[in-house]
Amino acid sequence: MRDELFAIVDVDSMYASVEQVFDPRIRGRPVCVLSNNDGCVVTMTAEAKALGVERGQPWFQLRNHPRRAEIVFLSSNYGLYGDMSARMLAILQSVTPRWEAYSIDEAFLRIPAEGATATAVRIRERIGGWLGLPVKVGVAPSKTLAKVAAKRAKQRTERVDNLAEVEPRRVQAILDEFPVADVWGIGPRLTARLAAHEVGSAGQLARLDPGWVRRNYTVVVERTVRELRGISCIPLECSPPPRRQMVHCRALGKPVTDEHEVVDTASTFAQRIAAKLRRHHRAAGLVQVWLSSGGSYYSGAPIDVHGSQALLEPTNAARPLALAAARLARRLYQPGYQYRRIGIILPDLVAEHQVTGMWTTAKNRTIDEALTAAIDSVTSRYGKAAIGLGRAGVRTRAEWEMKQQVRSPAYTTRWDELLVAHAR
Amino acid sequence: MVVGVRSITVEGPPVVAAGFPSPAEDHYDGPLRLDDHLVKNPSATFVLRVSGHSMTGAGIADGDEILVDRSLTASDGSIVVAVVESEFTVKVLRTNPPRLQAANREYDDVPIPEDGISIWGVVTTVIHHVGPGGGRAR
Known part of the structure; x- marks a missing residue:
């Protein structure tokens, strides 16, 4: 039995979820958050996805969406998302000092194997309760497998999945059904090359000989093979290297x-x-x-x-x-x-x-x-x-500034844009 | 050549670079910090602005800032921010019978339906600016 496992905490459609925390009127509705220049959709809720909205879809196409009136479109409010992300990391810090911010809405943690599922549930409840953000948690012996577990967690009602609790033969079956394109670190180009070697699933990739993979691909892909076999090769990066540029x-x-x-x-x-x-x-x-x-x-x-x-x-x-x-x-x-x-x-x-x-x-x-x-x-x-x-x-927006026509207020970072509580 | 002496503050009373150490140095724990005093759980605490007069009896006036802690569990008598008709509302939570009560007799209670109500957070502190112009520019 391994002593420690990796967990990945991932906020469901982060930007849209943050907007819903601060605006009850848009809860349960299809919400799309647009990129910097209001150019295209960067995040959307499951409700928006159900209406056929896709990530990366340009705004001008959606303007004519038949159910346009039902969909809430918002400009991105990175100040707000960044503040909520920092709060999430502070909550993780209260669970363990051994975490790594992987992106604005994802973090890796190192947690004891004993009671790992219970820890994951506690993290989920705490972020859900304190911040109002829905998260899923994937737990496994390696980072790459934890990402697989997070994908599985998405399908489950409890939104937590611990692959270390699943018996090895069942893990094999799970990986055999998992498309190689969805494996962490395998991009479209590698997917195409792997397809030429008749590797289409994570399970097939895991069964390749690591030495052969290193010679024919890269050390990075070899590491992925080992990680899929449950051998951790990618450690936690607790402090990001100082910025060089x-x-x-x-x-x-x-x-x-x-x-x-x-x-x-x-x-x-x-x-x-x-x-x-x-x-x-x-x-x-x-x-x-x-x-x-x-x-x-x-x-x-x-x-x-x-x-x-x-x-x-x-x-x-x-x-x-x-x-x-x-x-x-x-x-x-x-x-x-x-x-x-x-x-x-x-x-x-x-x-x-x-x-x-x-x-x-x-x-x-x-x-x-x-x-x-x-x-x-x-x-x-x-x-x-x-x-x-x-x-x-100059206080007025220069002409080249971001369009941001429907940006929500900076609720958590500006005194003049605070959330309003009515007393009536 | 005259070398200018610059005063440097390092979390303590001013220390003059070329002078004697301050006798207070060893006895100084830093200034009072309102953040530490008012906010027990920073990651779960949010500041909201109050609009309206229904809570004046609880010392919460129109335009005040309230600190709301989402990690606390509301109980009878807690001042809470609840979602009523898709709007954030500040009220006193009463459990018997379940209702949201205003702290101003001119306002009616809001009954809590069977399927409950969404409590956004518990109010811990009120910041009320006094003096002409409300103390600070808004």
């Missing part, structure tokens, strides 16, 4: 042609990424700006240019990063194009405390520190768009 790249809500707007956008993005750097206690010594027009048949050849500038020394202050980005954008800008994507890339980050400060004058440093502190204190209270350098400080 950071990217802030957005498709603009509306194409931009004017030089000032391109420069303003680059400056604003640089300020956003500077704030993110400060949250992660990192600093950047090199700034890259990328402009892209994504041309079409009618508009002619696209333009796709990028340039970089080294800073005197790494920083995470808003002013020097915004200045560098604006300068680069001005240099890269060519008239006559419609710019649809602008990105800021900081390719080489260092820890904040490694910055010596020997290349910056005391006066500039004082200005940057004071300015940064002022910006952070205002944005923490009034939101990201409340203040900034140049156009980033």
